Amino acid sequence: MLLAGIFITIILRYYRMKRLANEELQKLNHEILQQKNELEELSQIKSRFFTNISHELRTPLTIIGGMVDQIRRQPKEWLDKGLTMIERNNGNLLRLVNQILDLRKLESGNLSLDLTHGNIIAYLRYIIESFQSFAESKRIRLHFLDDNKALDMNYDREKILQIVSNLLSNAIKFTPENGDVYLSVKLEKSVAVDQTDRLAVIIKDTGVGIPSDELPHIFDRFYQVDDSATREGEGTGIGLALTKELIQLMRGDIQVESSLGKGTTFSFRLPIDEALASPLAISSSTAAIATVLPPQSNSTQPVKKAEKLKPATKDEDRDHLLIIEDNPDVVAYLEALVGETYQISIAQNGQEGIDQAINDIPDVIISDVMMPIKDGFEVCATLKNDERTSHIPIILLTAKADPEAKLDGLSKGADAYLAKPFNEEELSIRLQNLLKIRQKLKQRYQNLEFVPATKETSLLQLEDEFITKLKAAIEARLEDSDMSIPELAKQIGMSRSQLYKKVKALTGNSTSQIIRSIRLNKAKELLQDSDLSIYEVAYDVGFKDPAYFSRIFSEEFGVSPRDFRNEVV
Secondary structure (H helix, E strand, O other), rough: HHHHHHHHOOOOOOHHHHHHHHHHHHHHHHHHHHHHHHHHHHHHHHHHHHHHHHHHHHHHHHHHHHHHHHHOHHHHHHHHHHHHHHHHHHHHHHHHHHHHHHHHHHHOOOOOOEEEEHHHHHHHHHHHOHHHHHHHHOOOOEEEHHHHHHHHHHHHHHHHHHHHHHHHHHHOOOOOOOOEEEEEEEEEEEOOOOOOOEEEEEEOOOOOOOOOOOOOOOOOOOOOOOOOOOOOOOOOHHHHHHHHHHHHHOOOOEEEEEEEEOEEEEEEEEEEEOOOOOOOOOOOOOOHHHOOOOOOOOOOOOOOOOOOOOOOOOOOOOOOOEEEEOOHHHHHHHHHOOOOOOEEEOOHHHHHHHHHHHOOOOOOEEEEEEOOOOOOHHHHHEEEEOOOOOOOEEEEEEOOOOHHHHHHHHHHHEEEEEEEOOHHHHHHHHHHHHHHHHHHHHHHHOOOOOOOOOOOOOOOHHHHHHHHHHHHHHOOOOOOOOOOOHHHHHHOOOHHHHHHHHHHHOOOOOOOHHHHHHHHHHHHHHHHHHHOOOOHHHHOOOOOOOOHHHHHHHHHHHOOHHHHHHHHO
């Protein structure tokens, strides 16, 4: 019995140890899987960051390089405008580089404070005033609310400028037209003897808000609430992370509250060093304000949004180019390159571009990839699979220069893919070549007779199907002399204007000319293969007046209906 008890005890201990080992193993596997998922998520975040920062770098580089060329060629026309654009985009680059360098210095502990003593209320008022033109360009009201007219304290001007500029820029960017942005400044007196008073700065907007599940992450490095290619505005995910760390460097803290559809409030508080702070005093001296003004440079000052370009005057002799791009400076540069060659119209986001392309049926499209609402890939896929627009050549112009992105764009039907900064001559040649290819389409469909393309081997299937459907719709009502183009367009599923532009692009002829051509070719068949009289043939193909039929038949084929029948007999 004793041996049996010992044996049972050993077995129980063995299974207990085995169970514990399995639990430890499962726990270890869970931790490994969790670490693996965290590493994969971090890898994806960094990948998106580098994609976004590539866009942030390549876009201003495109404008700077392009404007240098324009100024060199046409200094009188482009000197002032070009230098302004160069300064603006150089400032954007410098600001981005400074943010990255500051993050690196914070990581290594090498970023120090450069403190000055002065009226911080006047300084904050100056910063918000420098944003007035930017806010007005977006039809947003900017408000400055302060409990005190002056507060002398110790602070770092450059870092305060970075913090407030980041928060104000975001507030304005994500607030819709006719919204409000408020910057409030308060002095919070400490009730504890061992604590200092604090300066509270609150930036509140009436914008789109931030989802509650995103709020805990918005200060994480490289994190963006919307990191898709269709996000509103541009960004890298650096600004808020840097803002928080700069505030912490100054022994402060920052909080955020937000409600979807109602707005967001950022508030940060900084301690006021009693040893260096002076008593509150009302002061509006211009000289006092001037001592704390930041450097007048594009690296720190927001700028007024470039004006939206108006479409060029309609010119039937020039091909119609639709530019889908949300950056006004890029639009201005493209207009400078090709504005004299093409009739240009502008769309500022992907959805607007799709709508405009379907409505206007342009001859060629240049589209950015990273845009609000719908990106360039979606634009391309939508238009290339729509019968009304499938024939329009599309050039994707983007900062995404990696092979995978290029293949993705081409797989969506893009006819060309150019990486920023692009070569001006290459863009011009690409446009010309794409339009030449469309000329070959006109040769293919000129007589409405062609060898059908196979689905697997040709991009012309949609065009073949359209021409076949158009021809069948006309032939089905060939005897109807009152067949109208609006009715035909309705049957095809297009507006009259869309049908005209589609037919013109594919055949080089108008819809009326195509109808007449089909009537006359059918008349040739009847004259050759039937015993119908010329009068009967004319009526069967939709001509009320046999004399008119004979005249245009002669114009089309160089021989009268009677002589044609005699020749083939």
